[in-house]
Amino acid sequence: AYKLIEHLITLGHRNIAIITGRQGISTAYERVEGALQAFKDAGLSQNPQTYWGDYNQDTGYTYTKQILEATPRPTAIFATNNFLAIGAMRALRESRVRVPKDMSIVVFDDLPTAITIDPFFTVAAQPAYEMGKQSADLLLARLMGEGPKGYQEIVLPVEIIVRKSSVKPSLP
Numbered sequence: 001a002y003k004l005i006e007h008l009i010t011l012g013h014r015n016i017a018i019i020t021g022r023q024g025i026s027t028a029y030e031r032v033e034g035a036l037q038a039f040k041d042a043g044l045s046q047n048p049q050t051y052w053g054d055y056n057q058d059t060g061y062t063y064t065k066q067i068l069e070a071t072p073r074p075t076a077i078f079a080t081n082n083f084l085a086i087g088a089m090r091a092l093r094e095s096r097v098r099v100p101k102d103m104s105i106v107v108f109d110d111l112p113t114a115i116t117i118d119p120f121f122t123v124a125a126q127p128a129y130e131m132g133k134q135s136a137d138l139l140l141a142r143l144m145g146e147g148p149k150g151y152q153e154i155v156l157p158v159e160i161i162v163r164k165s166s167v168k169p170s171l172p
Contacts, residue, residue, distance in 0.1 A: 001034030062088025075169035076104040
């Protein structure tokens, strides 16, 4: 999340909306915290407007419609998962808002390349295979009495893939 917001700030975006999951969900909270830290580290005093909801397309759609009514209107949206991003893209297209010319969008999670979204999203891609492998290895080790007994945190790197959905903001 930090790196995606940093990318948007580097492009010149200052008014960025965040669409995320429910407040009680750790992934939603941590992604918003990463975004807020990027704003703070960039010396920006205004925090992005954050829209908390469910991790689904309807939430992305509904909140994007609200974002488009905001004054001043954000120049970029950070969707904290790909379902939210798909809903956001539907609302943007329906409203005839061009991505990335009128609104940039970045997403936490990658989409399979078989999905045809144009422009394809700038993303923070998680190493899903490695996450599953390490989880299974830990579980098997614990079941055999060989793994760590307590909580273990493993942080895997994400890859920022810059694609065509994020550009410098248009001047008003």
